[in-house]
Each structure stands twice: as C-alpha cells, then as structure tokens.
Amino acid sequence: MDLSNIIIMRNELSLIVVVLLLLMAEIFSSKNARYMLLNVATGLFALHTILGFLPAETGELFGGMYRNTPLIILMKNILNIGVLVVLFQVQGWLKKPENNNRSLEFYLLTFSTLMGMSYMISAGDFLMLYLGLELATIPIATLAAYDVYRMKSTEAGIKLILLAALSSGIMLYGISLIYGTTGSLYFNEVMGNLQMNPLQILATVFFISGLAFKISLVPFHLWTADVYEGAPTNVTGYLSVISKGASVFVLITILFTVFKEMSDAWQPLLMVMAVVTMVVGNLFAIRQQNLQRFLAFSSIAQAGFILLGMISGTTYGMATVIYFILVYVFSNLAAFGVVSIVKNATGKDSIDDYNGFYSTNPMLSMVMLLALFSLAGIPPLAGFFGKFFLFAAVAEQGMYWLVLIAVINTIVSLYYYLLVVKAIFVVRVDNPIEPIKGELLARVGLVITVIGILVIGIYSPIFEWVQALSFGL
Amino acid sequence: MDKLSLLIWVPVITMIVMAFVNDSKVKWVGAIGAAVQLIQSVLLLFSFFAAREAGDTSEMLFTTDIVWYKYLNIHYATGVDGVSIALILLTSIIVFTGVFASWEIKDRTKEFFITLYMLATGVFGFFISLDLFTMFLFYELAVIPMYLLIGIWGTGPKEYSAMKLTLMLMGASAFLLVGILGIYFNSALDGGQLTFNFIEISKIDIPASAQYFFFPLTFIGFGVLGALYPFHTWSPDGHASAPTAVSMLHAGVLMKLGGYGALRIAVMLMPEGAHHYQWIFIILATIGAVYGAFGAIWQKDLKYINAYSSVSHLAFILFAALMFNQVAFEGAVLQMISHGLITALFFALIGMIYSRTKTRNINEMGGLMKVMPVLGVAYFIAGFASLGLPGFSAFVAEMTIFVGAFQNEQMFIRVATILVISSIVITAVYVLRAAGTMLMGAIKNKDFELLPDAHWYDKVAVFVLIAVIAGMGMFPNWLATMIYDGLGPMFERFVAN
Numbered sequence: 001m002d003l004s005n006i007i008i009m010r011n012e013l014s015l016i017v018v019v020l021l022l023l024m025a026e027i028f029s030s031k032n033a034r035y036m037l038l039n040v041a042t043g044l045f046a047l048h049t050i051l052g053f054l055p056a057e058t059g060e061l062f063g064g065m066y067r068n069t070p071l072i073i074l075m076k077n078i079l080n081i082g083v084l085v086v087l088f089q090v091q092g093w094l095k096k097p098e099n100n101n102r103s104l105e106f107y108l109l110t111f112s113t114l115m116g117m118s119y120m121i122s123a124g125d126f127l128m129l130y131l132g133l134e135l136a137t138i139p140i141a142t143l144a145a146y147d148v149y150r151m152k153s154t155e156a157g158i159k160l161i162l163l164a165a166l167s168s169g170i171m172l173y174g175i176s177l178i179y180g181t182t183g184s185l186y187f188n189e190v191m192g193n194l195q196m197n198p199l200q201i202l203a204t205v206f207f208i209s210g211l212a213f214k215i216s217l218v219p220f221h222l223w224t225a226d227v228y229e230g231a232p233t234n235v236t237g238y239l240s241v242i243s244k245g246a247s248v249f250v251l252i253t254i255l256f257t258v259f260k261e262m263s264d265a266w267q268p269l270l271m272v273m274a275v276v277t278m279v280v281g282n283l284f285a286i287r288q289q290n291l292q293r294f295l296a297f298s299s300i301a302q303a304g305f306i307l308l309g310m311i312s313g314t315t316y317g318m319a320t321v322i323y324f325i326l327v328y329v330f331s332n333l334a335a336f337g338v339v340s341i342v343k344n345a346t347g348k349d350s351i352d353d354y355n356g357f358y359s360t361n362p363m364l365s366m367v368m369l370l371a372l373f374s375l376a377g378i379p380p381l382a383g384f385f386g387k388f389f390l391f392a393a394v395a396e397q398g399m400y401w402l403v404l405i406a407v408i409n410t411i412v413s414l415y416y417y418l419l420v421v422k423a424i425f426v427v428r429v430d431n432p433i434e435p436i437k438g439e440l441l442a443r444v445g446l447v448i449t450v451i452g453i454l455v456i457g458i459y460s461p462i463f464e465w466v467q468a469l470s471f472g473l
Numbered sequence: 474m475d476k477l478s479l480l481i482w483v484p485v486i487t488m489i490v491m492a493f494v495n496d497s498k499v500k501w502v503g504a505i506g507a508a509v510q511l512i513q514s515v516l517l518l519f520s521f522f523a524a525r526e527a528g529d530t531s532e533m534l535f536t537t538d539i540v541w542y543k544y545l546n547i548h549y550a551t552g553v554d555g556v557s558i559a560l561i562l563l564t565s566i567i568v569f570t571g572v573f574a575s576w577e578i579k580d581r582t583k584e585f586f587i588t589l590y591m592l593a594t595g596v597f598g599f600f601i602s603l604d605l606f607t608m609f610l611f612y613e614l615a616v617i618p619m620y621l622l623i624g625i626w627g628t629g630p631k632e633y634s635a636m637k638l639t640l641m642l643m644g645a646s647a648f649l650l651v652g653i654l655g656i657y658f659n660s661a662l663d664g665g666q667l668t669f670n671f672i673e674i675s676k677i678d679i680p681a682s683a684q685y686f687f688f689p690l691t692f693i694g695f696g697v698l699g700a701l702y703p704f705h706t707w708s709p710d711g712h713a714s715a716p717t718a719v720s721m722l723h724a725g726v727l728m729k730l731g732g733y734g735a736l737r738i739a740v741m742l743m744p745e746g747a748h749h750y751q752w753i754f755i756i757l758a759t760i761g762a763v764y765g766a767f768g769a770i771w772q773k774d775l776k777y778i779n780a781y782s783s784v785s786h787l788a789f790i791l792f793a794a795l796m797f798n799q800v801a802f803e804g805a806v807l808q809m810i811s812h813g814l815i816t817a818l819f820f821a822l823i824g825m826i827y828s829r830t831k832t833r834n835i836n837e838m839g840g841l842m843k844v845m846p847v848l849g850v851a852y853f854i855a856g857f858a859s860l861g862l863p864g865f866s867a868f869v870a871e872m873t874i875f876v877g878a879f880q881n882e883q884m885f886i887r888v889a890t891i892l893v894i895s896s897i898v899i900t901a902v903y904v905l906r907a908a909g910t911m912l913m914g915a916i917k918n919k920d921f922e923l924l925p926d927a928h929w930y931d932k933v934a935v936f937v938l939i940a941v942i943a944g945m946g947m948f949p950n951w952l953a954t955m956i957y958d959g960l961g962p963m964f965e966r967f968v969a970n
Contacts, residue, residue, distance in 0.1 A: 316544060378617050379610040388606075388650075392545055395654040400686070403654060407647035414643055418620060418636060426624040426632060460542050467544060 008059050008068050011076050012118050014051055018044045019111045026104045034103065038094060041107045042087050042441070049080040060124060064186055067124040071469040075121050075249045075322065082242050082329040083114055088445030089337045090234040092344040092438060098149075106146065109139040110238065117246035121253070126175045126185040129250065130168070137164045137214075140243060144231035156230030163213065163223045171210025177203035187258045194261045201265045207254070208266060214247035215303050218277040225284075228296030233343050236292055237336030240299040245325045248303075252310055252321050263313050270311050271402065278304030278409040286416045291339050291349045294416070295332070298375060301413055302328060308390045308406060317393035319470035320386075323463050327374070327386035330452030334371035337446045338364050341438035348433060356432030357424040364436065365424045367446050372417040374453045377410050385457035475537045476517060477551040477601045480561065483510050484594040488587050496582045500572065503586045507569040510597075514558075514565040521558050525958075532672060532962045533603060541607075545657075546668055550603040555959025556737075556806050557600045559952060560729060563810045564600065567725040567817045568593045570937050574821040575718035576930040577828060578626065585626055589718060592618045596726050605653045605669040605738070609646070612734075615727055616642045616698075619711070619719070627714040638711035642698055649694030649734075655687035656742060674742050675966050681745045688746025692739040692754060699731025700787040701754075702761035709768075712780035717824025720776065724783050725817035729809040732790035736805055740794050741963050744970045747795070752885065755795050759889045761788030766899035770906070775823045775833040778907050779816065782859065785896055786812045786867075792893055793874040796886070799957065799964045801877025804870055806956045811866035811945065818855045818938040822848055825931050826911075829924040835907050840916035845926040849912045851935045856904040858942050861897050866945035871897065873953070 116135025145157025595615025
C-alpha cells in the first residue's frame with residue numbers, strides 16, 4: 001500500500017496524535033497534575049485547530065474511500081472552531097470536584113466523536129461513512145450520561161444510544177439496498193447506477209431517515225428534548241451544534257453528489273420535512289420553561305431552515321447551508337455559553353430564573369441578547385444574513401410559498417426568543433441571579449462567539465469564500 | 474466618508490460615546506449627537522440645492538455604490554432625491570426634539586438613549602438606501618429596538634403592547650421579505666443582471682403575473698407599518714405604552730417608513746399590480762381614515778386619542794399613494810412630513826403633561842391652561858395644526874392630497890375622496906373636545922394647582938416643532954417643489970409602464 005500521500009489525512013492524523021498523547025498522559029500523570037492536563041489538552045486542540053487552516057493537500061486515499069477537497073477542509077475547520085469554543089466553555093464544569101477524576105475522559109470522548117465526524121464527512125464510500133457515523137455517535141452517548149449520578153443524565157445517555165442504534169439500523173438497511181441495486185458502495189460507482197427505481201427510492205428514504213435522526217428533523221426528533229435537557233449543558237451545546245452540523249454537512253454532500261440523480265425523490269420529501277420541522281420545533285419551543293429544552297426545540301426549528309438550502313438543489317443553496325451552519329455554530333454556542341456559565345455557578349436553568357438577569361449581569365445578558373437575536377435573524381447580526389441567503393436560494397427556484405411559510409416561522413421563533421429577552425431585560429424582580437464571574441476561558445469563548453456573530457454577516461468575503469469553495473465541489 | 478454614510482455613522486458614533494460616559498452625561502452626548510445630525514441634514518439640504526442649481530439633473534444625488542454580496546448583486550447603494558432629503562430632515566428634527574422630550578428619564582438612562590439611537594440609525598439608513606436589501610435590513614434594525622424601548626421604559630400594559638407591536642411589524646416584514654425577493658428575481662427578464670437597486674428596477678417591466686402576486690405582499694408589508702386598516706391594531710396599544718420620545722419617533726418617523734415604502738417600492742415598482750388591487754386598498758384606506766377618526770372620539774386617554782388620530786392621518790398617505798398622479802404622490806410625502814411633525818409635537822406635549830399630572834385621562838383633568846399656560850397653548854396649536862387650519866403644515870399636505878385625488882374621474886374614487894375628507898370634520902371634534910376638557914374650565918384637581926409649567930428642555934422641544942410646523946404651513950413652496958421634482962423621474966416611468 002502506498003502511504004506516501006497519507007498527509008492528505010492531516011486533520012485526522014493530528015487528532016489521533018492528540019488523543020494518544022492525552023491517553024498516555026492520563027495513565028502516567030499524578031492526580032495533582034490533572035488540572036494542568038486540562039489546559040494542555042485545550043492547548044493541543046487549539047494547535048490542531050490552527051493547523052487546519054494551513055494550506056492542505058487534497059485528493060483521495062485508499063482507493064477512493066477517503067477524500068479531501070477544499071470544501072471538506074472548510075467543513076472540518078468550522079467543526080474544529082466550534083469544538084474549541086465548547087472546550088473553552090466546559091472548563092468551569094470540568095473543574096468541579098465531582099468531575100475531577102475523570103475530566104480528561106471528556107476530552108478523549110469528544111475528540112473521538114470529532115474524529116468520527118471527520119471521517120464521515122471525508123467518506124468516499126458508504127462503509128467509511130457508516131464507520132465514521134458510529135464512531136461519532138457512541139462516545140456522544142457516553143458524554144450525555146457523563147453525570148452518572150444524575151438520573152436525567154443517565155436517561156439521556158440510554159435514550160440516545162438506543163435510538164441511535166435504531167436509526168443506524170435503518171440507515172444500514174438503506175445502504176444494503178443501495179449495494180444490492182448498484183453492486184457497489186463507492187460513491188463514484190453508485191452515482192452512475194442510480195435510475196430512480198423503487199428500491200433505490202426506498203434506499204434513499206432510509207438513508208435520509210438515518211441522518212435525519214442525527215439532525216433531529218421531525219418526525220425523528222423525539223429524542224432531542226429529553227437528551228438535550230438531561231445531558232450536561234456543554235454536551236448539549238456540542239450535540240446541538242457540532243454533531244448536528246457534521247450530519248448536515250454529510251447529508252448535503254451525499255444528496256448533492258451521490259443522490260443528485262434522485263433529486264425528484266428527495267426534494268418533495270425534504271420539503272415536507274422542512275415545513276413540519278419548522279412548525280413543530282417552533283410550536284413546542286413556545287411552551288418550554290427549561291432553557292436547555294427551549295434551545296433544543298429552537299435548534300429543531302433551525303434545522304428546518306437548514307433544509308431549505310438543500311431543497312433548492314443548487315450550488316448556491318449548498319453554500320448558504322454551509323454558511324448558515326457557520327453562523328449557527330457561533331450563535332448557538334454563544335447562547336449555550338451563557339447558559340452553562342450560569343448553570344455552573346448557580347444550578348439554575350429555567351427561563352423564570354433569568355428574570356431581572358440584566359440588572360446583575362449586564363455583560364452576559366448582552367451576549368445572550370446577541371445570540372438570541374442572531375438565531376432569530378435580526379440584522380445586522382450574522383443570523384439575518386444566514387437566513388436571508390437561505391430564503392433567497394429557495395426563492396431562486398420559484399418556491400415562494402415555501403419562503404412564506406419559512407418567514408412566518410421566523411416570526412413565531414422571534415416570539416419565543418423575545419420571551420427570554422423579556423425575562424432578562426424587561427422583568428424586574430427583587431432577587432435576581434447574583435453577579436457571576438465565569439472562568440477566564442469561558443469568557444474568551446463568549447468573546448469569540450460574539451465576534452463571530454457580529455462579523456460573519458457584515459464582512460461579505462466570508463460568504464464569498466464559502467461560495468467559491470462550494471462551486472468547486 | 475461620503476455625505477450620506479455620515480448620516481449613519483454619526484448616530485453610531487454617538488451610541489459608542491454614550492456607552493463610555495456615565496449616566497448623568499448621556500443625555501448631553503445625545504443632544505450633541507442629535508444637533509450634529511440636524512446640522513448635517515440642513516447642510517445636506519443646502520448642498521442638494523446647490524447641486525441642483527449647478528445643473529446636476531441626475532435622479533439621485535451624492536450616490537455611493539459598493540458591491541457587498543456579489544452573487545445576489547447586493548450593493549451598499551445610497552443616494553437622495555427631494556423626497557428622501559425631506560424625510561431625513563424630518564427625522565433629524567424629531568430625534569433632536571425627542572432627546573429633549575426625554576430629558577427626565579432616570580431609569581437606565583444610558584441604555585435608553587443607546588437603544589433610541591439604534592432606532593434612529595435604522596431610520597436614517599432606510600431613507601438613504603437605494604438597495605432593497607439594505608433598505609430591508611435598516612427597516613428591521615429600526616423596528617426591533619421598539620421592543621426593548623416599550624418593554625423596559627413603557628407604562629401600562631407595556632409587555633403586552635411591546636410584544637404585539639414587535640410581532641405585528643416583524644410579521645409584516647416577513648411579507649415584505651417575500652415581496653422583495655420576488656421583485657429581485659423578476660428584475661431582469663431580458664437576460665440582464667438581477668438587481669436590488671430600486672431605481673434600476675423602476676426602469677424595467679416586471680411581468681404582470683409576478684406583480685399580481687408580489688404587489689399585495691409588499692404593499693401590506695409596508696402598509697402594516699403605515700397603520701393600514703385592519704392591521705393598525707398594534708399602533709394604539711404600542712403608542713399608549715411607549716415612553717414619550719419613543720412615541721414621537723415612532724409615530725413621527727418610523728411609521729413613515731411604511732408610507733415611503735408603500736409609495737416608492739410597492740406602487741412605483743409594480744404599477745400593474747397597483748392598478749389591479751387599487752380598489753381593495755382604497756376601501757381599506759378610506760375605512761382607516763374614517764374609522765381612526767371615530768376611534769379617537771371614543772377615547773379618554775390622551776395617547777389613545779392621538780394614536781387613533783395617527784391611524785386616521787396615516788391612512789391619508791396610503792390613500793394618496795393609490796391615486797396614481799404626481800400631485801397626490803406629492804401630497805402623500807407632504808403628509809408624511811406634516812403628520813410626523815404634528816404627531817411628534819402632540820406626543821411630546823402629552824408626555825410632558827403626563828409627567829406632571831400622572832394621568833392621561835382627559836376627564837380627570839381640567840383647567841390646566843391656568844397652571845401651565847405654555848404647554849396649554851402649545852397643545853391648542855398642535856390641535857389646530859392637526860385639524861388642518863390654514864397656516865399650518867397639515868393644511869398644505871391634505872389640500873394637495875385631495876386636489877390630486879379629485880383629478881381621478883371615476884365615481885368610486887371621488888366618493889372615497891369625499892369620505893376621507895369628511896374625516897377631517899371628525900378630527901375637529903375630537904381635537905377640540907380633548908383640548909377643551911383638559912385645558913379649559915375650572916381646575917378639577919387641587920393637586921394640579923402647584924404643577925410647574927414647561928422647563929427649558931421642554932420648551933426647546935416644543936418651540937422647535939411649532940416653528941417648523943408653522944414654517945412649513947406658511948412657506949410650503951420650496952418643500953413642495955423639491956418633493957414634486959424628486960418624484961418626477963420615477964413617476965414618468967411609472968406612467969410609461
């Protein structure tokens with residue numbers, strides 16, 4: 001086997017190196033050195049993230065099972081940045097006494113799932129895709145159950161692993177049908193052999209269902225709220241942003257390359273799913289009192305918007321999806337950052353607890369305001385641009401009714417985001433949450449996300465860069 | 474930095490400075506910022522005249538055009554003509570007086586002024602935009618601060634009103650978004666580049682089928698902000714709960730975004746759609762004018778009276794926008810300015826009276842003229858101006874609208890015009906009734922005898938507004954000509970299409 005160009009896998013290789021180093025360090029370090037190791041781990045990952053931005057080689061490996069293109073590198077970089085922000089936010093929680101002994105496990109598990117996602121995105125073959133998917137899923141269930149002594153956390157872990165197993169079973173069935181009808185698992189070979197026959201349509205539907213579970217599209221969303229609520233806050237942030245983002249990346253690459261010929265089959269399917277997802281996510285979000293559940297349903301609704309870009313079926317639509325994920329990473333992580341800082345300090349996470357929050361914590365309140373307004377799509381924040389471009393991609397195809405449904409949904413979403421804004425800014429109470437000073441790194445994380453929210457929209461070269469890469473797919 | 478972008482940057486810089494000074498100085502920073510902006514607008518007016526004198530006949534002056542997003546051909550394109558200059562001037566006058574009208578804000582002063590300036594930034598940005606995308610962006614930027622302004626600093630059922638107002642206006646912007654996208658994707662059927670620039674779009678013919686679909690969306694989208702019946706319900710509640718300066722800015726300027734957009738974007742860009750749906754919207758506007766006036770009669774709360782009166786007077790603007798002749802269009806713009814000034818004066822006075830009497834119910838007041846003669850006289854002046862007494866701005870504007878409207882010879886439109894005119898009579902009823910009950914007669918409440926009259930900052934706000942209203946009423950010619958000429962080029966293409 002020729003391994004001379006294995007450097008194409010640089011992202012995964014450097015991640016493996018980090019994981020192995022940390023594993024060794026954990027075995028050989030004394031108990032007191034563990035604190036230090038947390039910072040070392042974060043530092044190593046920061047290095048890995050920076051490494052991702054250096055010019056990289058593109059190409060294929062292992063006979064086409066693994067491929068790397070500029071667009072794939074961009075996707076991985078987006079995920080890396082998101083994970084870095086999560087790592088910044090997680091410090092306060094990991095340094096709690098009950099997590100002291102096993103805080104490094106968090107890193108190992110997180111990095112393993114991230115590696116799985118990388119393979120998933122880079123896959124050039126359904127087998128590789130499936131392996132990546134499993135590697136990305138199983139450690140997440142462990143992460144969700146990280147607070148083993150808390151019932152809800154354990155419940156979240158179990159729920160996630162059982163339903164994930166079910167959904168990957170369905171997906172595998174779809175993949176086996178594809179193999180049965182085309183005789184190959186390689187994307188390139190499958191692509192030429194799809195003729196829209198009923199079995200292949202069934203295969204497409206099964207395949208999309210498997211990924212829809214991970215993106216929590218309605219009707220595959222039922223696990224989301226419970227898992228998001230039960231899992232530790234930072235894990236929820238990771239699930240809702242990184243895990244979801246990676247699955248969207250995979251879904252869009254596959255739909256736009258392998259299943260391109262089948263677009264007559266998946267386009268109506270996604271249309272229905274997009275509408276239902278937006279409506280259900282929004283309507284349920286209105287009723288939530290727990291912020292983590294609230295963000296769970298809001299992220300379901302956001303997934304509905306993401307589908308719009310895919311429905312358009314154009315490269316421009318693809319660019320808008322990737323751009324929207326980039327925006328979503330920053331906006332959602334900013335919201336989760338604030339929630340996790342507050343929860344670590346006080347244990348409170350219901351919307352009513354946030355009444356009068358501004359009078360004691362003006363800075364955190366401002367971050368929350370920006371995050372929610374960006375999620376709601378208020379200019380001049382990044383979310384506005386993200387949504388506008390998604391809508392434009394759909395309108396370009398003449399599907400104005402879909403745009404109309406989507407914009408009406410953004411108004412519904414604005415309503416519940418404003419409920420949180422109301423609690424924080426408008427309502428006055430005698431005993432609001434006391435002033436909180438988060439960990440230094442957590443605050444750095446918030447600063448990064450705020451810069452992202454403010455800059456990504458207004459500074460147009462970012463979008464144009466994403467777009468240029470999408471045309472190169 | 475070009476002249477027009479400065480109009481955005483001055484409020485932005487004011488906001489940044491405000492963030493770094495302490496609460497007691499914030500209002501001074503605000504006053505200076507507003508004064509600079511006012512001076513800037515006046516200078517802009519002079520350089521506009523100078524350029525026209527010098528023979529510059531291009532449609533938009535002082536234009537800038539920077540490509541922002543290439544694929545969708547989104548530009549940061551700015552420029553002004555007679556219409557937008559007039560509205561920019563109006564905005565800076567109202568922001569300036571609004572700062573003085575909110576001199577007594579004590580609670581979270583800094584946040585209040587910063588949010589207020591964010592609203593102002595949005596409005597200025599909207600009026601200088603030539604690009605539908607940035608226009609839409611600034612529109613939303615102007616609307617969203619209303620939620621915080623009413624929710625935090627409002628009175629009465631403020632949370633309910635703030636939510637209602639925000640959701641209805643943002644809901645309208647949802648329709649607008651679809652309308653704008655529809656206009657955009659139909660803006661180059663002859664194979665050219667798609668464009669968001671509305672001057673360019675006005676030069677081409679959008680296919681009729683598209684116009685029939687997108688005109689109502691766009692017109693209603695803007696119309697909600699312009700208090701189009703039956704979508705006006707956010708306005709009375711919102712105004713009644715809002716703090717003084719916010720009511721001034723909102724009724725005075727923000728609602729004009731609706732009229733401006735309905736006229737310039739909806740009607741001018743989609744003439745066929747406008748003709749097609751003309752009758753529906755004329756009926757709605759007529760109902761709005763009459764219904765608003767009757768609504769005002771029933772109210773006892775000063776702010777509700779004025780809010781319903783705004784619904785009635787804003788309906789004139791939408792009514793004029795549907796008359797399809799240049800005189801009526803000119804009247805629409807004149808009415809935007811006149812109503813903006815008068816309603817701002819009303820809300821300023823109501824805020825000042827309320828801060829003294831702690832009630833806005835006219836039946837609980839009486840004989841206030843003896844206690845606060847300055848405010849009382851000013852209220853009467855505002856009332857006379859509002860009911861269209863010659864010598865004040867409203868007379869000029871309403872006269873122009875009705876002269877324009879009567880040029881249409883269809884019976885339907887004539888009847889509608891007469892109905893709308895009749896609402897002026899009703900205006901006289903509620904204005905005089907409110908002013909009479911509140912200001913004349915014996916002092917009903919002993920506590921009111923000791924109330925102070927206008928402070929110096931109140932006087933600044935009131936006198937500036939009265940001077941402008943009277944000035945516009947007595948020397949309307951330059952303004953009317955400027956607006957008429959400004960509408961010219963687009964109107965010619967409107968007729969040709």
